[in-house]
Amino acid sequence: MDKKMLKSIPVCKFDIRITALTNLKLIYFINAYVRNKILILDIYDTENNLKYRVFQSKTEFVTLEGTKWRQSKISNLIDCYPYPTFIALKKSADIIQKYLKTEEDAIKALKSLQEAIRKDELDNRYKSELDLIDSYMKPVKAVPKDFEKWLNDVALEHSRYIIYEYKAGKAMKGRCTHCQGDVLVNKPKHNGSGICPSCRSEITYKAKGKSNNIVDRSTAQLLQKHPNGVIVREFEVTKRYNSFGGAQLSFFEDNRSISGIENLDFALDEYKQSGKIRWCKDKSWNIATGALYTRNLKRELAGTEFQYSGLLEMMLSGRTISATDYLRAYQKGPALEYLAKLKLYNLVLGVLLNRYYEEPVNLEGKNPREVLKLSKDGLKRAIKFNANHNELRLLQISEKEGVHIPDELFENIAEDFGYYYEDFIRLSKLSNIHQQLKYLKNKKVNFGDYRDYINIATKLNWDVKDRFILFPRHFKASHDQAQELVKVKETFKEDKIIRGMYQELNKQFEFNDEDYSIRLPKTAREIIREGHELHHCVSTYIKSVANGKTLIVFIRKANDPYNPFYTMELHPGDFKLVQVRGKNNFNASKELEPLIEKYRAHLTKSQSTAA
Numbered sequence: 001m002d003k004k005m006l007k008s009i010p011v012c013k014f015d016i017r018i019t020a021l022t023n024l025k026l027i028y029f030i031n032a033y034v035r036n037k038i039l040i041l042d043i044y045d046t047e048n049n050l051k052y053r054v055f056q057s058k059t060e061f062v063t064l065e066g067t068k069w070r071q072s073k074i075s076n077l078i079d080c081y082p083y084p085t086f087i088a089l090k091k092s093a094d095i096i097q098k099y100l101k102t103e104e105d106a107i108k109a110l111k112s113l114q115e116a117i118r119k120d121e122l123d124n125r126y127k128s129e130l131d132l133i134d135s136y137m138k139p140v141k142a143v144p145k146d147f148e149k150w151l152n153d154v155a156l157e158h159s160r161y162i163i164y165e166y167k168a169g170k171a172m173k174g175r176c177t178h179c180q181g182d183v184l185v186n187k188p189k190h191n192g193s194g195i196c197p198s199c200r201s202e203i204t205y206k207a208k209g210k211s212n213n214i215v216d217r218s219t220a221q222l223l224q225k226h227p228n229g230v231i232v233r234e235f236e237v238t239k240r241y242n243s244f245g246g247a248q249l250s251f252f253e254d255n256r257s258i259s260g261i262e263n264l265d266f267a268l269d270e271y272k273q274s275g276k277i278r279w280c281k282d283k284s285w286n287i288a289t290g291a292l293y294t295r296n297l298k299r300e301l302a303g304t305e306f307q308y309s310g311l312l313e314m315m316l317s318g319r320t321i322s323a324t325d326y327l328r329a330y331q332k333g334p335a336l337e338y339l340a341k342l343k344l345y346n347l348v349l350g351v352l353l354n355r356y357y358e359e360p361v362n363l364e365g366k367n368p369r370e371v372l373k374l375s376k377d378g379l380k381r382a383i384k385f386n387a388n389h390n391e392l393r394l395l396q397i398s399e400k401e402g403v404h405i406p407d408e409l410f411e412n413i414a415e416d417f418g419y420y421y422e423d424f425i426r427l428s429k430l431s432n433i434h435q436q437l438k439y440l441k442n443k444k445v446n447f448g449d450y451r452d453y454i455n456i457a458t459k460l461n462w463d464v465k466d467r468f469i470l471f472p473r474h475f476k477a478s479h480d481q482a483q484e485l486v487k488v489k490e491t492f493k494e495d496k497i498i499r500g501m502y503q504e505l506n507k508q509f510e511f512n513d514e515d516y517s518i519r520l521p522k523t524a525r526e527i528i529r530e531g532h533e534l535h536h537c538v539s540t541y542i543k544s545v546a547n548g549k550t551l552i553v554f555i556r557k558a559n560d561p562y563n564p565f566y567t568m569e570l571h572p573g574d575f576k577l578v579q580v581r582g583k584n585n586f587n588a589s590k591e592l593e594p595l596i597e598k599y600r601a602h603l604t605k606s607q608s609t610a611a
């Protein structure tokens with residue numbers, strides 16, 4: 001509808017004031033008239049304020065509220081409960097009925113017309129969405145002629161049985177569900193496994209009469225050309241056996257994924273709660289990774305962007321992967337092609353699982369060495385080990401660190417030190433891989449503990465190349481001792497600071513009178529001694545003194561300057577007393593109060609002098 005034109009249609013005069021009903025806010029009056037072949041419904045409240053203008057044609061409608069256009073139906077226009085009542089007086093009702101060519105109640109007819117219009121619009125919108133989906137589905141070809149046979153032979157390869165008739169004795173008569181051959185079997189066990197003497201299939205034995213309710217399921221994938229690239233179709237396959245060994249195979253397609261110009265996923269699903277099961281956009285959670293029909297693969301991939309993707313090689317390796325995942329990873333770069341053609345199937349699987357924070361495979365690499373980020377020799381070894389993602393990482397790290405891992409140790413190291421590759425390789429340079437492994441194994445040392453020990457030893461400036469230090473005879477004792485020493489060493493650092501503070505600042509903080517002397521601590525050890533008196537955690541005490549967060553001074557008796565008497569903690573900014581603790585009295589006795597006052601005055605004075 002032409003909204004500019006609609007807005008220009010002048011409002012027809014209307015005057016209704018129902019003073020007796022002014023409290024009825026839920027009643028609205030409709031004034032109807034026709035202009036430019038459009039039915040106009042001006043909606044007023046009971047005080048004759050124009051609230052809405054509805055412009056209604058036979059096929060469309062739109063509502064103006066103030067200056068805002070709204071798409072709501074009349075029935076949804078006013079969002080409140082109880083629902084508002086619209087009243088059209090006789091003249092307006094006649095106009096509406098005439099316009100809608102109906103004898104029905106005017107308001108009711110209007111509401112159902114609006115309902116029908118919106119439903120049509122919705123259907124049309126859905127229709128264009130569904131038409132689009134159908135346009136992708138239409139070019140999908142029929143399944144190959146031998147597809148069902150292939151499902152039976154390959155997708156359901158595990159579903160093969162010999163149903164035998166139990167008889168006392170050794171040999172019993174049976175029939176193979178795969179080749180239908182009548183065979184003699186020797187002492188079969190119900191649910192035991194064996195080989196069919198006729199077709200050489202691996203089979204499971206089932207005693208006749210016990211074989212009903214066998215249902216085998218599998219998933220399968222079929223790839224075909226599509227105008228957009230290729231489509232991968234996913235099937236659920238079911239095979240049910242009756243009690244005599246007869247079987248029925250059924251298959252059901254539930255996902256389709258197009259990869260190529262556009263990547264699109266479809267699932268067989270109920271469309272928008274319509275009750276209709278059909279192809280819908282977006283993939284269902286159920287993703288098949290079962291066998292892929294390979295007989296057509298070369299032909300179907302030829303001429304597409306996936307012609308050289310290596311998908312066929314990967315599928316022939318017997319790994320079960322989602323063909324769509326493979327194709328989409330290949331779209332990022334040629335890496336998968338190289339990996340599949342070099343038979344590095346484990347790395348392909350790792351890429352598709354995509355669970356690595358940092359993908360060790362370079363998907364955009366332009367050649368195998370770039371893809372694996374390895375030297376020529378490293379590439380050879382990756383192929384030789386049929387490396388997985390962990391092993392590739394180990395190869396990459398050892399090359400970067402210039403450490404060669406002997407072949408015979410490679411797999412064990414890859415398996416046992418996954419979290420620690422970098423550290424394991426780095427530390428092995430202190431001796432060599434063989435010796436490091438031998439030590440860890442003989443002493444049953446956890447590598448994480450060993451790494452911590454070497455890190456601590458390095459901090460202590462120990463000669464970690466010295467074998468007595470590198471491979472201590474008693475690992476736990478050496479580890480604990482090193483840890484203890486580090487603590488002491490850290491205290492040494494703080495001790496140095498505290499000694500420095502004494503040298504530099506004690507002149508300002510020193511105080512002497514006839515009865516007492518006050519001074520800064522000289523060493524960390526002194527604080528430890530006092531800390532015990534203060535019932536403080538010694539280590540945090542030393543730390544906070546060294547970094548200036550706490551100011552500690554010692555109060556001594558003038559005639560006994562060497563023994564702790566009181567220890568005083570002051571705020572380092574304004575020298576306010578935080579606490580004072582003594583050997584005998586827990587809290588400072590009254591006798592100290594004059595001293596503390598005197599001392600604070602002294603500090604303030606000496607600070608201003610110093611400044």
Ligand SMILES: [Zn+2]
Nearest residue numbers: 176179196199
């Ligand atoms: Zn057979």
